[in-house]
Amino acid sequence: GESVGLHLPTLSVQEGDNSIINCAYSNSASDYFIWYKQESGKGPQFIIDIRSNMDKRQGQRVTVLLNKTVKHLSLQIAATQPGDSAVYFCAENNQGAQKLVFGQGTRLTINP
Amino acid sequence: EAGVTQSPTHLIKTRGQQATLRCSPISGHTSVYWYQQALGLGLQFLLWYDEGEERNRGNFPPRFSGRQFPNYSSELNVNALELEDSALYLCASSGGQGWTEAFFGQGTRLTVV
Numbered sequence: 001g002e003s004v005g006l007h008l009p010t011l012s013v014q015e016g017d018n019s020i021i022n023c024a025y026s027n028s029a030s031d032y033f034i035w036y037k038q039e040s041g042k043g044p045q046f047i048i049d050i051r052s053n054m055d056k057r058q059g060q061r062v063t064v065l066l067n068k069t070v071k072h073l074s075l076q077i078a079a080t081q082p083g084d085s086a087v088y089f090c091a092e093n094n095q096g097a098q099k100l101v102f103g104q105g106t107r108l109t110i111n112p
Numbered sequence: 113e114a115g116v117t118q119s120p121t122h123l124i125k126t127r128g129q130q131a132t133l134r135c136s137p138i139s140g141h142t143s144v145y146w147y148q149q150a151l152g153l154g155l156q157f158l159l160w161y162d163e164g165e166e167r168n169r170g171n172f173p174p175r176f177s178g179r180q181f182p183n184y185s186s187e188l189n190v191n192a193l194e195l196e197d198s199a200l201y202l203c204a205s206s207g208g209q210g211w212t213e214a215f216f217g218q219g220t221r222l223t224v225v
Contacts, residue, residue, distance in 0.1 A: 043116075043202050043216035043219050044202070046214075089154060091155075099145070099160055099170070100145075100155075101157065102154040
């Protein structure tokens with residue numbers, strides 16, 4: 001079956017440091033990946049996406065890296081801020097199936 | 113521009129009852145996706161509707177059903193409620209370009225007692 005999982009369920013970082021959240025996926029047919037941020041009491045918010053024909057994509061303070069060889073995805077947040085505290089989900093999509101498969105999530109907490 | 117709206121925000125039901133959850137997509141979006149998020153867990157895919165038709169379904173029993181109306185809004189119905197149905201139910205809409213432009217609503221918190 002298909003699954004998307006995360007290596008670390010919780011991550012604590014110092015304010016101002018960089019954060020790296022990791023994700024493993026098992027469906028080699030997945031061709032599109034998204035990172036979502038979910039704050040307490042809110043729905044998931046799109047952060048950044050990447051297609052399987054790329055290995056890196058950068059946004060504002062965030063970078064997503066894709067390693068198809070080992071089926072690994074990571075989200076890097078630069079200069080982590082208190083507002084970055086949330087649960088982060090990676091999700092994979094096989095365009096043929098048209099559904100996103102989500103991982104369990106990683107809770108990111110920021111230490112002052 | 114209004115985002116995806118879901119109603120009600122909270123819903124409390126008794127075991128065996130039926131629950132109806134509603135979702136209004138972003139204007140112009142024709143696809144609606146439903147997900148279940150149990151407390152502390154990830155999102156589990158429930159249903160996908162597009163142009164009024166059910167296009168895909170997750171691994172949930174038949175008592176989870178729904179529909180999409182001509183205005184592209186959607187309902188999720190859960191019959192014969194069980195305690196483990198308690199969860200946050202999230203709706204997302206997209207404009208036909210798949211997940212590249214999909215947005216989630218705030219969700220409906222369903223509690224079954």
